Amino acid sequence: MNGEFVAWDDAKVHVLSHGLHYGTGVFEGIRCYETERGPAIFRHQDHLRRLASSAELYYLPLEYGADELREATHELIRRNGLASCYIRPIAFRGYGEMGLYAHSAPVDVTIAVWPWGSYLGEEAKREGIRAKVSSWRRISAAGLIPHAKASGQYLNSILAKTETAKAGYDEAILLDEGGNVCEGSGENLFVVREGEIATPGHTASILDGISRKSVIQIASDLGYEVVERDIARSELYLADEAFLCGTAAELVPVREVDDHEIGPPGEVTKVIQAKFEDALHGRAQEYLEWLDVVEVASKVSS
Numbered sequence: 001m002n003g004e005f006v007a008w009d010d011a012k013v014h015v016l017s018h019g020l021h022y023g024t025g026v027f028e029g030i031r032c033y034e035t036e037r038g039p040a041i042f043r044h045q046d047h048l049r050r051l052a053s054s055a056e057l058y059y060l061p062l063e064y065g066a067d068e069l070r071e072a073t074h075e076l077i078r079r080n081g082l083a084s085c086y087i088r089p090i091a092f093r094g095y096g097e098m099g100l101y102a103h104s105a106p107v108d109v110t111i112a113v114w115p116w117g118s119y120l121g122e123e124a125k126r127e128g129i130r131a132k133v134s135s136w137r138r139i140s141a142a143g144l145i146p147h148a149k150a151s152g153q154y155l156n157s158i159l160a161k162t163e164t165a166k167a168g169y170d171e172a173i174l175l176d177e178g179g180n181v182c183e184g185s186g187e188n189l190f191v192v193r194e195g196e197i198a199t200p201g202h203t204a205s206i207l208d209g210i211s212r213k214s215v216i217q218i219a220s221d222l223g224y225e226v227v228e229r230d231i232a233r234s235e236l237y238l239a240d241e242a243f244l245c246g247t248a249a250e251l252v253p254v255r256e257v258d259d260h261e262i263g264p265p266g267e268v269t270k271v272i273q274a275k276f277e278d279a280l281h282g283r284a285q286e287y288l289e290w291l292d293v294v295e296v297a298s299k300v301s302s
Ligand SMILES: Cc1ncc(COP(=O)(O)O)c(C=O)c1O
Pocket: 029, 157, 183, 184, 185, 186, 187, 188, 206, 207, 208, 209, 210, 211, 212, 245, 246, 247, 248
């Protein structure tokens, strides 16, 4: 927290922290995987770059550069002795001034790590999930900044997630303001139709997902045709295959949308998922550069 290592139970903030009241925070969700070379953080630099971009977009000056945050994260993982974990850096307006233009409130920066399994569960990754299109539209670029990973923006995802969970579905899919398919409540979305893999582009109010970028690269390298384009809601129902991807959920097949059967995980999804998993766990030689290995002291045998 702000440059200090603080015990879990002591990691507290003031109730008048600005971010708590107005959502003025930006954060990242990052994963560190156990690999042959030690704990390795997937696309760490890309996540830290997005954190800096989100902070810039919301006028939050960060006191720490990417190198400092990277080093602190490595040390945090070492001190906790974790082989794999979820990593949550957050920068938020802290305690000091209330009101909307609170430029004298400090921008506090904290990083937390803890063991956290796949967000939608291992079975979801294997068997696929039942998704529902939410009645809530994804925040539009006319009112907020879909490209930023900002705390307050997640009220939108939470409304969609809550609505669909209460209706008995595993995950929400949000449409954009124009009624086209956008993304899951915490994942980007891909559909496979007639040999083409499609995913909404940046003007569709998506978060610029790092898993999405990785999947596009992997699918292209495997020889698939990947296009970024508008996707109609009906295309979801008619898809040969569909899947979601995000850091927390990893790659999850969608087997049903709005009670339209897509089917069990298909061939394209399974091939891409397997390569993606290999990349995450350091088993894919060609994507080793995506891993930021945490140096841990090797055990001295007695
Ligand atoms: C709304 C939203 N879309 C997409 C994603 C996927 O992004 P990434 O792959 O960078 O985790 C996330 C997760 O961070 C998210 O919260």
